[in-house]
Amino acid sequence: MYTARDIASLRVRRREWAAAGLKVGLVPTMGFFHEGHLALMRRARELCGRVVVSLFVNPIQFGPGEDLASYPRDLDRDRELAAAAGADLLFVPSEEEMYPAGPPSTRVVPGEMASALCGRFRPGHFDGVCTVVAKLFNMVQPDVAVFGRKDFQQLAIIRRMVRDLDFPVEIIAHPTVREPDGLAMSSRNSYLSPDEREQAVCLVEGMRLAKRLYNEGERSCGRLRQEVSSLISGYPLARIEYVELVDSRSLAPVERADDHTLLALAVRVGSTRLIDNTILADRDLP
Ligand code: AMP
Numbered sequence: 429m430y431t432a433r434d435i436a437s438l439r440v441r442r443r444e445w446a447a448a449g450l451k452v453g454l455v456p457t458m459g460f461f462h463e464g465h466l467a468l469m470r471r472a473r474e475l476c477g478r479v480v481v482s483l484f485v486n487p488i489q490f491g492p493g494e495d496l497a498s499y500p501r502d503l504d505r506d507r508e509l510a511a512a513a514g515a516d517l518l519f520v521p522s523e524e525e526m527y528p529a530g531p532p533s534t535r536v537v538p539g540e541m542a543s544a545l546c547g548r549f550r551p552g553h554f555d556g557v558c559t560v561v562a563k564l565f566n567m568v569q570p571d572v573a574v575f576g577r578k579d580f581q582q583l584a585i586i587r588r589m590v591r592d593l594d595f596p597v598e599i600i601a602h603p604t605v606r607e608p609d610g611l612a613m614s615s616r617n618s619y620l621s622p623d624e625r626e627q628a629v630c631l632v633e634g635m636r637l638a639k640r641l642y643n644e645g646e647r648s649c650g651r652l653r654q655e656v657s658s659l660i661s662g663y664p665l666a667r668i669e670y671v672e673l674v675d676s677r678s679l680a681p682v683e684r685a686d687d688h689t690l691l692a693l694a695v696r697v698g699s700t701r702l703i704d705n706t707i708l709a710d711r712d713l714p
Pocket residue numbers: 456457458459464465468574575576577578579602603604605606612613614615
């Protein structure tokens with residue numbers, strides 16, 4: 429696996445692959461790899477002749493007071509894991525390489541979908557995400573890009589950006605990879621103390637409860653929301669940011685649940701902010 433730190437050497441490789449007629453997959457990440465990231469890389473490997481993994485902790489998607497400075501990093505370990513998962517090129521740009529003129533004055537600003545869910549609590553976050561993903565698409569020119577359903581809102585917004593701006597890339601969604609107890613894997617799980625780690629199952633327990641009620645015929649989103657909220661509130665270290673039921677296509681709130689309804693959660697466990705989501709009708713949880 430080749431490591432590129434600058435755009436010019438990335439482009440040299442990209443041109444060679446284009447000349448050889450190889451299909452190129454991209455997996456954008458912020459590093460500190462876990463099985464979720466590696467599953468995305470393996471998927472890209474199955475679909476493409478060459479796989480680029482980008483690793484960049486993107487400052488413009490973090491708000492003031494968020495965890496930009498403390499975000500976990502371990503490049504040597506990440507390099508080994510990405511190579512073993514089949515990446516051909518790890519692209520690790522510096523902040524100067526990515527934003528040579530400082531924070532970019534031209535940004536990709538997503539519409540309506542970005543003001544729901546996490547957008548309400550992280551103003552500007554999805555502008556930062558769309559801007560960096562658009563830049564990565566321009567740099568790597570992938571045929572395929574793989575994103576995790578764990579960040580469902582991000583995935584929906586990027587799909588829309590690709591349609592709106594005609595990026596010639598196919599977006600592939602990968603299911604959420606979980607720990608044996610159901611906790612969604614996340615680089616931020618490394619922040620959790622042992623007590624917090626135990627209580628972090630409150631998100632998946634809330635989702636399991638909502639699915640059970642939905643399968644038993646409950647369709648009132650008010651009632652589902654209330655049941656999930658009260659289950660999570662029973663965990664002393666958990667503080668709910670939001671528990672929402674939305675249409676999985678538009679992310680607009682819904683009152684009556686149906687097979688397209690997405691339950692999305694953001695919960696602080698101690699000071700760590702965790703998110704998760706599930707379509708109520710899907711049998712996707714352990
Ligand atoms: P991050 O490094 O957290 O920005 O994530 C990079 C990519 O990995 C995004 O597309 C995420 O949605 C995806 N991802 C993160 N955690 C998981 C997980 N547990 N399962 C599947 N994909 C994930």
